[in-house]
Amino acid sequence: MNPDALEAALRALRTTDRFETEIRQTLESKGFESKDIDQVTQHLIRRKLLDDRRTTLNLIERKSGRRAIGIEKLRAELLSRGAPEEIVEESLANLSWEDQRRAMRDALSSKFKPTDNRAKAARFLLGRGFAEDEIEGALDEFFLQE
Structure with missing residues (x-):
């Protein structure tokens, strides 16, 4: 296994979880051969440092709460x-x-x-990718609270 390719992949993973595709693209952009890229990604998967399912769930979690986005935008x-x-x-x-x-x-x-202005709030939620039919109920609930 090419140690430089491994180091480049680990550097990319240092700050946040990444998908296998992202690691492959990073290594390709740095000019590593496909054989080295395959070896490094398989090594990282075996060591559980690269896990697409975990990365997906973590991203879904990060996109909830105050920074929430709708399902379609998330997809x-x-x-x-x-x-x-x-x-x-x-x-x-x-x-x-x-x-x-x-x-x-x-x-x-x-x-x-x-x-506040209900129409502005509706546009805000639409921009976040929530479905129109779901927005109306959420707006009713929010703006009718005392």
Whole structure:
């Protein structure tokens, strides 16, 4: 195994979890041969330093709460970063309607007060990638609270 390729991969993993695809792209951009890239990625997977499922779940967790985004936007972000589609679909299927409603409520409470403009709040949630039909219920709940 090429020690320089391993060092480059470990450097990329030092700050955050990455998908196998991202590590492969990083190593390719640095000019490493595909044989070295395969060896390094397999080594990292065996050592549990590279795990697409864990990375997917961690990203979903980071995109909840006050920084929440909707399922469709989350799906697009995961796929664009190189998450395997089957892992993305499986992970997102585990999110419940209540999880999404809580995420919208948290996002609204971080940015708005119940006396603020409802239309502006709706645009905010749309921009975060939440579904229109789900937004109306979350807005009713948020703006009707005393």
